[in-house]
Amino acid sequence: MGARLFGWGTESGDLSAAEAHALLDRVRPWLAVTEPVDPPTLSEVDLAPPRLAPAGPVSAWLRTDPLARATHTYGQGYRDLVRRLERRFAPAPDVVAVPPDENGVVATLEWADAHDAVVVPFGGGTSVVGGIEAPSDDPRPVVSLDLEGLHGVIEVDTASRVARCRAGTRGPDLEAALAPYGLTLRHFPQSFEFSTVGGWLATHAAGHYATGPTRIDDAVASLRAVTPRGILDTGRHPSWGAGPDVRALVLGSEGTLGVITETWLRVVARPTFHARAVARFADVEAGIAASRAIAQSGLRPANARLLDPVEAAVSGAGDGNEALLLLACESADHPVSGEMTRLRELAADHGAKLRDGVGRPDAPWRDAFVRAPYARDVLVRAGLLVETFETVTTWDRLDTLRHAVVDAAAAALAASGSPGGLVSWRLTHLYPDGAALYLTVLAPARARDRVGQIDEVRAGLLAVLADAAAPVTHHHAVGRVHQPAHTASSPALATALLVSAKAVLDPRGLLNPGVLVASSRPGHQPRDHVG
Ligand SMILES: Cc1cc2nc3c(=O)[nH]c(=O)nc-3n(C[C@H](O)[C@H](O)[C@H](O)COP(=O)(O)OP(=O)(O)OC[C@H]3O[C@@H](n4cnc5c(N)ncnc54)[C@H](O)[C@@H]3O)c2cc1C
Incomplete structure (x- = not known):
C-alpha cells in the first residue's frame, strides 16, 4: 500500500551497490557527485499527531499509523525525493483510507465531509506534480484515499473488445488479466508497473505508443466516479454525439471532481507482428523533419521517438554526436515489414543512416528507460x-x-x-x-x-x-506544482467552467483542493447550505 518511504517501485528493482557505483562513475566526468546519502528510515520520520480519530464502520479501513501516513505523503517528483531525503514529512495526511470497494469510497467521503476534512485520491502515488500531496494552504485535516482495494478486471466483453476495470488496478495486473483473452490495452506509460487505471484516467496519461491512440482517453468507453453529490456513471458507448461528452470533463480532472472507481476500456488483440529500426541523424534538424514527415505520412508507427544527441548518449544508446529516431511497428493482423520499409525510406529521405539489427536495435535505450526511475534515486541521493x-x-x-x-x-x-x-x-x-x-x-x-x-x-x-x-x-x-501557471495561462472562461463544475459536483471543496484550480475553496459552502 502506498509508495516506499524513499525509492521507486520495489526494493527488488533497486540498483545494486555495484550498479550504483558504475552509474556514478559514468556521470562523474561531466558532473560532480557526492557519496549517496542514506534513505530515511521510519524511526527518523517525525509526524504531528493526526487531527482525526477514526470511528464507526469506516474505521475498518482507516489508518493513522506513521508508516501509512509517511508513505502517502509525497509523489515521485524531484522535490518529493529531496524532501524525503531531508526527512521532512510535514504534509503527511492525517488519515489514510483504503476502502475495500465503491461503497467504502462513498462512506469515506461522507465521513470526511462530516469531519470537515479534505480528501486526496491516491492511485499509485506516481504523480510528479504534487497531485497526491496535502494542500499547504487549507486548514482542514487531510484524508488520503488509496484506491488499492478497488482492484482487478471485473468483466471482459470480447465481442466489443472492452474490459471493465477497477480504478486501483496497476498496469501489470491489468495486462495479466487480459492475457488469457489474447487481449491487451497497449498503454505503457513509463510508470506502468506502479501507476493505476484510475490515476491514468485522472491525469490524461500518455503511453509510449508514440503516434496514434496513445493517450488513455482514446481507450475510455465509459467511466464511473463517486462525487460528493452522488455517483456519476457515463454509460458505455462506442462514440458520443448527444451534446458535450461528460467523460471528457472527468478525464484529466485529477481527483477534483470525483473519485473514479471503474471504467470500461477499449482493448486490442495482442500484436504478433513486429518490426524495429533505429535511424541516426548527424543533423538534429533533419531528424525533426523526418519525424514530421512520418507523423504526416498516415502511417501510425507504435514508436517514433526522437532523442537529441545528449539524451541518446546519457541513455547509452548513442555516441553524443547523432540524434536517434527509434522506430517500431506492430500488428495483430498483418505483417508490418512493408510499413517499416516505408518508415525507413522517409527517414533516409532526410539523410538518416539506419541501424539494422536482429531482435531489438532499440534495446540500449529501452533498458535505460525502464531502469531510469531507479537510477534517478541514486543520482538524487548523490x-x-x-x-x-x-x-x-x-x-x-x-x-x-x-x-x-x-x-x-x-x-x-x-x-x-x-x-x-x-x-x-x-x-x-x-x-x-x-x-x-x-x-x-x-x-x-x-x-x-x-x-x-x-x-x-x-x-x-x-x-x-x-x-x-x-x-x-x-x-x-x-x-499543485503547475496549478498557478496553468490557471494564469488558461482562458478565464475555461477556468470558470471548471470551477462551476466543481461547485456542482463538490460544493464544499472536499476533493483535492489546490489541484488544477486555486485552493481558495472554490464554491465552498458551509455544510448547512448544501442542498
Ligand atoms: C518515473 C515516472 C515516469 C512517468 N511516466 C509517465 C508516462 O510515461 N506517461 C504519463 O502519462 N505519466 C507518466 N508519469 C506520471 C504519472 O505516472 C501519471 O500521472 C500516472 O497517470 C499517475 O497514476 P497513479 O495511479 O500513480 O496516480 P497518482 O499519482 O496516485 O494520482 C495522480 C492524480 O490523479 C488523482 N487520482 C488518482 N487516482 C484517482 C482516482 N481513482 N479517481 C480520481 N482521481 C484520482 C490523484 O489525486 C492525483 O491528483 C510518470 C511518473 C514517474 C514518476
Whole structure:
C-alpha cells in the first residue's frame, strides 16, 4: 500500500551497490557527485499527531499509523525525493483510507465531509506534480484515499473488445488479466508497473505508443466516479454525439471532481507482428523533419521517438554526436515489414543512416528507460538535481520553442547556483500537427534549499512556455506544482467552467483542493447550505 518511504517501485528493482557505483562513475566526468546519502528510515520520520480519530464502520479501513501516513505523503517528483531525503514529512495526511470497494469510497467521503476534512485520491502515488500531496494552504485535516482495494478486471466483453476495470488496478495486473483473452490495452506509460487505471484516467496519461491512440482517453468507453453529490456513471458507448461528452470533463480532472472507481476500456488483440529500426541523424534538424514527415505520412508507427544527441548518449544508446529516431511497428493482423520499409525510406529521405539489427536495435535505450526511475534515486541521493519537464506544440513553433526551453533551462540552472548542467530533450509523441517536447535536466544541486532551486528552475521554464502559449504539461498533469501557471495561462472562461463544475459536483471543496484550480475553496459552502 502506498509508495516506499524513499525509492521507486520495489526494493527488488533497486540498483545494486555495484550498479550504483558504475552509474556514478559514468556521470562523474561531466558532473560532480557526492557519496549517496542514506534513505530515511521510519524511526527518523517525525509526524504531528493526526487531527482525526477514526470511528464507526469506516474505521475498518482507516489508518493513522506513521508508516501509512509517511508513505502517502509525497509523489515521485524531484522535490518529493529531496524532501524525503531531508526527512521532512510535514504534509503527511492525517488519515489514510483504503476502502475495500465503491461503497467504502462513498462512506469515506461522507465521513470526511462530516469531519470537515479534505480528501486526496491516491492511485499509485506516481504523480510528479504534487497531485497526491496535502494542500499547504487549507486548514482542514487531510484524508488520503488509496484506491488499492478497488482492484482487478471485473468483466471482459470480447465481442466489443472492452474490459471493465477497477480504478486501483496497476498496469501489470491489468495486462495479466487480459492475457488469457489474447487481449491487451497497449498503454505503457513509463510508470506502468506502479501507476493505476484510475490515476491514468485522472491525469490524461500518455503511453509510449508514440503516434496514434496513445493517450488513455482514446481507450475510455465509459467511466464511473463517486462525487460528493452522488455517483456519476457515463454509460458505455462506442462514440458520443448527444451534446458535450461528460467523460471528457472527468478525464484529466485529477481527483477534483470525483473519485473514479471503474471504467470500461477499449482493448486490442495482442500484436504478433513486429518490426524495429533505429535511424541516426548527424543533423538534429533533419531528424525533426523526418519525424514530421512520418507523423504526416498516415502511417501510425507504435514508436517514433526522437532523442537529441545528449539524451541518446546519457541513455547509452548513442555516441553524443547523432540524434536517434527509434522506430517500431506492430500488428495483430498483418505483417508490418512493408510499413517499416516505408518508415525507413522517409527517414533516409532526410539523410538518416539506419541501424539494422536482429531482435531489438532499440534495446540500449529501452533498458535505460525502464531502469531510469531507479537510477534517478541514486543520482538524487548523490547530490544531483534530476527533473523532467514536458509540453506540446505545433510543428511551425517547435524549433523556436525547443531552443528557448533548452536555453532557459541552462540559464535557470546557472542562475540558481548550478552552472554547467546537462539539458537534453526528446520528442516523445508525434502528431500530424505537432509533437510533445520532453526536457531532462541533470546538474549538481546547490547545497542549500534544493526544493527552492527546482522551483526557481521550473519558474524559468514556465515563463518561456507562457510566452509561447504552450501548455504546462503534455502528460505529467497539472497537480499543485503547475496549478498557478496553468490557471494564469488558461482562458478565464475555461477556468470558470471548471470551477462551476466543481461547485456542482463538490460544493464544499472536499476533493483535492489546490489541484488544477486555486485552493481558495472554490464554491465552498458551509455544510448547512448544501442542498
Ligand atoms: C518515473 C515516472 C515516469 C512517468 N511516466 C509517465 C508516462 O510515461 N506517461 C504519463 O502519462 N505519466 C507518466 N508519469 C506520471 C504519472 O505516472 C501519471 O500521472 C500516472 O497517470 C499517475 O497514476 P497513479 O495511479 O500513480 O496516480 P497518482 O499519482 O496516485 O494520482 C495522480 C492524480 O490523479 C488523482 N487520482 C488518482 N487516482 C484517482 C482516482 N481513482 N479517481 C480520481 N482521481 C484520482 C490523484 O489525486 C492525483 O491528483 C510518470 C511518473 C514517474 C514518476
